[in-house]
Amino acid sequence: MIQTTLNQGYRQAKVTLSALLTILLIAFFASETRAQDQGKQLFEKNCQVCHKLGGGKLVGPELMGITQLREREWLVKFIRNSKELIDSGDPLAVKVFEENNKIPMQAFTNLSDAEINSIIDYIGNWKPEEKVEFAVDVNKKDGFTEKEILRGERMFHGLIPFENGGTTACFSCHYTQNSDTINWNPSAYDLAVAFMEEDGMKIYESLSEPTSEVMEKAHREYKLTGEEIYHMAAYLSHISGHGTEQFKIFPKKLMLFILFAILMTLALIDLIFTKKLKYRFIHLIILAVGVAVHFNIAMVEAQNLSRTKDYAPDQPIKFSHAVHAGENQIDCRYCHHIADFSKSAGIPSNDVCLNCHNVVLTGTNSGKFEINKIHRAAKTGKPVEWIRIHNMQEHVFFSHAQHVNAGKIDCETCHGPVAEMDIMKQFSDLSMGWCIDCHRDTKVNFKDNQYYSTYMKLHEEIKAGKFDSVTVEQIGGLDCMKCHY
């Protein structure tokens, strides 16, 4: 009896002890990881803009292995206030300062000792991720077999499940057919091109080591095997030559046209031959409405010939004017900086993008993928092939310089609410009637504008009080040779 109770007591003690131990252990590890997390967060918030962990110098020097190179105390001091340390004549600090083009590092007096130490811990414990060896060559030169491509396609579309989980099919985010509105995810074609490029991503690496937070979150459940990735690569290499499929819309107008054509034929046949309907006014109504609809459609379509109003093609980079001109309030002429003295408003060069995007590496909506395209283009020197939307016919002369500089016309007058457009589209129809209407109505700022100082007669007439404002028409804005010569 006594023995058993003793045993039981032991057992209970054992259970409680081991439970306690586990809780302690969990708490210990949790606090450890929390400290790690804190260091990581602080690093990403404060340091990452200028320093890289693995991958070389950015603005400041590479930090991998810095904890072995320098003493901790010195590091803390330097991070807290590098300028103070340099001014005090610390030889090491002065050396570091001079090695980095004498660019001073921002002082972090707002961080506590513990916080700085957690950052240093994070840097000390950081290891470059081990590259996973891949047995099959993904970027195969001599092409994949049809069977491999087909299997890849089925996997991409979710018809063949992945071995290690991952329920959503690839193509529910990485679309193969575009749509009417912007889809911020990289399209399958985009991915394929990036994977195929030398400086693009390697498919295996980017699937096993996501580069951005959004991507990491979305790809967490996917652990693809080598074979699966091989088939996926086969499919992607196949579509890299094909482009994104264009969405189609239902041709309502054409259907309406055909419907009325049929109705009118029936009405005519019944009117002349079969005569089944007694009331003739029904035939007449159908014929009248049909003719009106046909004329209307023909007229609208004829007017739209050669005009590309509302044309909004997919651009090679999902550049959003709504983000840049709208949310970020960047002036149009920062990027289109030749608009005021050139015929064309100018497509900004990569350098202009990189003025901001050497620091801003993650986009609001698109993550790193779209911005990375600029970096790749800048690296390879291959120009980004933007698609031209506004295209005046060659027999018309139009100059931005005249309208922006002399005329002081706002960009929005012709280009519409660009600051709300995710996909840039043509707002005005750029027809001749549109030009002429504007030239008839627009009043020229005649008095204070140097450009018009040579119009002596008009100036005299204004002084004499004949009229108080001058329209573009009065200074020859309707002359044929103004635009056609």
Added chain:
Amino acid sequence: MKKTFYPSIIAAIGLLLTTTSCDRSRNDKGYEYFPDMAHSLAYETYAENPNFADGNTMREPAENTIPREIMPYTYPNTPEGRALAAAELVNPLEASPENLLKGKEQYKIFCESCHGSLGDGNGHLFTSKRYAIKPASLLSEKMMAAPESDIFHVISAGYQVMGAHAHMIRPDDRWRIAMFVKNELQANTK
């Protein structure tokens, strides 16, 4: 039988008429009718060009030449270059109201997003947390003491994370911006 059928057809047609829209999707440019003289026979500025090895119509100037009316900016983006430019360059323009007005306009386009309308470095891009690095204040002691040529150099060649703007802003306008910063932004805070 047929008589009762007709009203519903007419109603359907009416519905179609009210909801009708263009048959073109946004990726479609539509048709052209006799596009004589509508397309340029010459290669256009940004167009592809099969006659050159790199495929671009835009050419770079031949080696050891400079484009007409363009003076290359030779001071490098280094502390030494900056000091040299500040000491050697002279503003060719006078601080007239017109020049200052143009400078203000150009400052608004090219500088305000980062350096702010007051020049204190609190531009919209920084305050909205889009751009992580605090842009330099143009009202710091260092900048107050700097001559116009120093500002001109930084605009032209860049400094730290700020890129070179020499290819975006014409030299005279760069001087006008420097002038505006000195004569208005900084003068107003003294």
